[in-house]
Amino acid sequence: MMRDVIPAHDLPSAARAPGKCILFGEHAVVHGKPELLLAIDLYAQVGVRPAPELLLNGHRSGARGHRYLQSALARLWAGEVPIDVTVASRIPKASGLGSSAAFVAALATTLVAAHGGAPRAVLAQEAFTIERSAQGVGSPGDTSASVAGGYLTLNSQSPHQGVALWDVAADGRRWGVRRVADPGWTWVVAYSGIPKDTGPLVRAVSARFAGEDGPALLDRFGEVAEDGIRAVAAEDREEVGRVLTRNQELLRAVGVSHPRLEALLAAAGPSVLGAKLTGAGGGGSIVALPREGREVDLVRRLARAGGVPFVVRPAPSGVELV
Ligand code: PMV
Numbered sequence: 001m002m003r004d005v006i007p008a009h010d011l012p013s014a015a016r017a018p019g020k021c022i023l024f025g026e027h028a029v030v031h032g033k034p035e036l037l038l039a040i041d042l043y044a045q046v047g048v049r050p051a052p053e054l055l056l057n058g059h060r061s062g063a064r065g066h067r068y069l070q071s072a073l074a075r076l077w078a079g080e081v082p083i084d085v086t087v088a089s090r091i092p093k094a095s096g097l098g099s100s101a102a103f104v105a106a107l108a109t110t111l112v113a114a115h116g117g118a119p120r121a122v123l124a125q126e127a128f129t130i131e132r133s134a135q136g137v138g139s140p141g142d143t144s145a146s147v148a149g150g151y152l153t154l155n156s157q158s159p160h161q162g163v164a165l166w167d168v169a170a171d172g173r174r175w176g177v178r179r180v181a182d183p184g185w186t187w188v189v190a191y192s193g194i195p196k197d198t199g200p201l202v203r204a205v206s207a208r209f210a211g212e213d214g215p216a217l218l219d220r221f222g223e224v225a226e227d228g229i230r231a232v233a234a235e236d237r238e239e240v241g242r243v244l245t246r247n248q249e250l251l252r253a254v255g256v257s258h259p260r261l262e263a264l265l266a267a268a269g270p271s272v273l274g275a276k277l278t279g280a281g282g283g284g285s286i287v288a289l290p291r292e293g294r295e296v297d298l299v300r301r302l303a304r305a306g307g308v309p310f311v312v313r314p315a316p317s318g319v320e321l322v
Helices: 062-065 065-076 099-114 122-133 143-146 198-211 216-231 237-253 259-271 294-304
Strands: 013-024 037-050 084-087 151-154 163-170 173-180 187-191 271-276 285-290 308-312
Touching: 013 099, 013 143, 013 151, 013 216, 013 237, 013 271, 013 285, 037 099, 037 143, 037 187, 037 216, 037 308, 062 065, 062 294, 065 099, 065 216, 084 099, 084 237, 099 122, 122 143, 122 163, 143 151, 143 163, 163 216, 173 216, 173 294, 187 294, 198 216, 216 237, 237 271, 237 294, 259 308, 285 294, 294 308
Parallel strands: none
Antiparallel strands: 013 037, 037 084, 037 151, 151 173, 163 173, 187 285, 187 308, 271 285
16 A cells, blocks of 8 residues: 655665656646546666765766756755765656656655655655756646556546545646546557657647647647546546547647657557557657557567567556665
């Protein structure tokens, strides 16, 4: 059972946090529309120990330019002893699978623990504030998934919105984060090998949403996400597959697909009920719902098409001290 509170722990300490995969609603969630995502069983582990000076994996150079590390230290470690931060992660960087959110959640957990601990809801806000100040834009979906684990909805108005976990705020906007039941499915994600930069993609899509047809387009993202949330609650795999495909059409329309992602989606074709890009797009990864018993075939197809596939299950609990 996941503890609602991160307990106190002196340095040295370490924490492990899961990455994430967005099923429905990326980009539109930044503007208050619903999202459904899950924490996945690819983890980042961060260790923190006192050191003569600030180090990242034992080196001085990496720590200096690391936006997320610097942002976390500015927020949670100002005036404290220098530390060596070590990272071991199975989540490919800049892949849309939540590597930065998992890093931030795990690092923030060790720092918060050294200050006497904190409720998970406080940690979710801290992790989001840190990620947002490093990235400049974004929603709290990724960081909340790393903190909470399981399946989460943001901003859903549907009867299937789930049980309230916490609200997270930034710049006058609030996102309601809720937990929904795990339908017990296995997902396949595949990294295209093309790293993406979330900030510029979110800004470009925001400009698109500010255009004449922007509000109507945003509403369509919202409807698709609510349909997806309903279909997952109903454990209707065929319908979830169809909604994934509809969401991909909208993501294409706002210009965040990529030829490499389209090649992976085409390769997945016969083995899946539906598939789409996941995360900011412009590279990064796809997520696919395999047809029953076709997981291995799907992994082969995606690898042959040049992807780096992972068979993933939901990470049942969020970040923990280890
Ligand atoms: O950084 P990524 O690829 O995991 O994308 C996050 C999803 C966005 O909706 C595009 C941004 C956000 O913070 O919600």
